[in-house]
Amino acid sequence: MEQVGIAIDPAFFEETSQKLERDLRLIEEDIYKEAGEEFNINSTPQLREVLFEKLELPVIKKTKTGPSTDASVLEELAEQGHRIPTLILEYRQLDKLKSTYVDALPQLVNPDTGRIHSSFNQAVAATGRLSSSDPNLQNIPIRTEVGAELRKGFVPADGFRFVSADYSQIELRVLAHLSGDETFMRAFRSGADIHRETAALVFEVDLDDVTADMRAAAKTINFATIYGIGPYALSKQLGTSVQEAKTFIESYFERLPDVRQYLDRQIERAYEEGYVETLAGRRRYIPEVKSKNYNIRQFGERAATNAPVQGSAADIIKIAMIDIHDALDQRDDGTRMLLQVHDELLFEAPAAAVDEITGLITERMEGAFELAVPLRVETGSGASWYECK
DNA sequence: TCGTTCACG
DNA sequence: ACGTACGTGAACGAT
Numbered sequence: 001m002e003q004v005g006i007a008i009d010p011a012f013f014e015e016t017s018q019k020l021e022r023d024l025r026l027i028e029e030d031i032y033k034e035a036g037e038e039f040n041i042n043s044t045p046q047l048r049e050v051l052f053e054k055l056e057l058p059v060i061k062k063t064k065t066g067p068s069t070d071a072s073v074l075e076e077l078a079e080q081g082h083r084i085p086t087l088i089l090e091y092r093q094l095d096k097l098k099s100t101y102v103d104a105l106p107q108l109v110n111p112d113t114g115r116i117h118s119s120f121n122q123a124v125a126a127t128g129r130l131s132s133s134d135p136n137l138q139n140i141p142i143r144t145e146v147g148a149e150l151r152k153g154f155v156p157a158d159g160f161r162f163v164s165a166d167y168s169q170i171e172l173r174v175l176a177h178l179s180g181d182e183t184f185m186r187a188f189r190s191g192a193d194i195h196r197e198t199a200a201l202v203f204e205v206d207l208d209d210v211t212a213d214m215r216a217a218a219k220t221i222n223f224a225t226i227y228g229i230g231p232y233a234l235s236k237q238l239g240t241s242v243q244e245a246k247t248f249i250e251s252y253f254e255r256l257p258d259v260r261q262y263l264d265r266q267i268e269r270a271y272e273e274g275y276v277e278t279l280a281g282r283r284r285y286i287p288e289v290k291s292k293n294y295n296i297r298q299f300g301e302r303a304a305t306n307a308p309v310q311g312s313a314a315d316i317i318k319i320a321m322i323d324i325h326d327a328l329d330q331r332d333d334g335t336r337m338l339l340q341v342h343d344e345l346l347f348e349a350p351a352a353a354v355d356e357i358t359g360l361i362t363e364r365m366e367g368a369f370e371l372a373v374p375l376r377v378e379t380g381s382g383a384s385w386y387e388c389k
Numbered sequence: 390t391c392g393t394t395c396a397c398g
Numbered sequence: 399a400c401g402t403a404c405g406t407g408a409a410c411g412a413t
Contacts, residue, residue, distance in 0.1 A: 043411055044393055063393070070394060096395060099409055127405060129398085136407045139397035147396080171398090227403035234403075295401060306404040310398090314405095342398040342405085 005115030006137070006338045006346075009384075012153040013106045020098040027091045034084040041091055044069060050084075057082060097141065101150050108135055120340065126303075127311040128282045128318075130340055138341045140385070151386035156348040160334070161381050163354055164388035165361045166344035168376040169194055170313045171226050174279070177371040178308060179262035183255060188373035195219040201255045202248060221252055225259065226309050228302025263305045270304035278311035279369065280319075316375070317343065320368035327360055346385065354381050 032038045035054070039046045045066070051057045052067045060076050061068040071092070074085035108116050118137045120130045132138040140154070141147025156162050172194055176184040187197040192207075199210045199218035210218075217238055224234050235245035253260040266276050270286040277283045284307040288300030321340060328335050335357050339346040345365070349357040358379050365377045380388035 040411080042409090045412075065392070068393085092395080096409080100396070100407095104408085121406095124407095125405060129405065131406055132397095133407060136397080139395090139407065141396060143397080224403060227405090230401095230403060232402045237403080298402080302403065303405095310405060313398095344398085 001120055001337055001339060002117055004336045004338060005113055005117040007115050007155055007157060008105060009153050009155050010106050013102055017098060017102045020094050020102060024091065024094050027087055031084060031087045031091060034087065097147055097150065105135060126284055127307050128278060128314040129310065129342060137339055148386060152384045154385035159351060160348040161351050161354050161383060162385055162388050163347045163349050163358055163361065163379065163381045164344060165365055165377050165379045167365065168378055170343050171309050172222055173371060173373050173375060174312045175226060175309050176373050179259045181256050181258035184259060185373050195222060198222055202251045221248055226306060228305045266304045266308060267301045270300060276304050276308050278308055278315050280315035282311055282315065313343065316369045320365045323364045323368060324361060327364060
């Protein structure tokens, strides 16, 4: 992947940069008008002074150095009816896209190959994941439409198409496997929507009676479980009281007792053995659990529950990558693996071979490791990364 | 070099 | 009384 690199469309990036520049200038003017002065919007101290001293907006949250101006704070201020926070949020979003991606990536095209060659670091992340740097191609925007459109600038070589394949819910499937929880495993074997199933379970309703809000809450709880759950953080995320969050967590583990037992066992292992391990036997040592500091110890416990799940998913995709690389070597039709983004692989394949290659990739990814529940892969293809969705 | 912020899974 | 979800990397401003 490092050697092959990936191509971009320089004209797309140039046009996007100019458009963002124009949009930013307009927002900037509005911000200065609201503030009654010009200042550096990118400077946290200067922005702090304008928001919390000059305009006397309420302080929502503090950092070590003063009032926080992060997105959650600005969103709350916007809800209170203030005009400037929304403008700052829009400015931040576009400035991030322009400086981190649109203006930076074209400068990193290697003149010899005409492509961008990221590094995929294999001994950085504590869980066994890869990381990507110089540039990081594992954090190209996708969550907002304006951000996702940057993926239109990543393009296959002439005569080729992109093929992307991503594991569906791999971490929750790994958790179902590791815990052996019957209810969880049954949900995955039925091929159903796992967040909907979880909602039905936690809220004690029929599958057909699960509302969008219930499903969203269940999804958040599922992620919280993988991360090492805490009532306070969950309440923040759900926008509920801490008490309600506690009730959700209690209900969740009551219905999934083997999940709770498994997670508790990992914490116990960290205390007793000093480490936890993944499916393939990768260890993460957790010295934090020996700390006298409560917060550090808590962090250690969350790491102990998260690392086997995140790390086992990393084991599985690495095995798939090796299998696929071998298979592509055999075929020798020019298909190349370009990127790995934790649960997704991106390839470029000769246009005529897309369907066959998609099948090959799906089989190898789904068959990389046999769990107690099936592994599922979703695929896409297109003339840009954006089109692969 | 550090702190803050924000992009991703 | 305190602080508060896992794993990363990059840009920017301040020091």
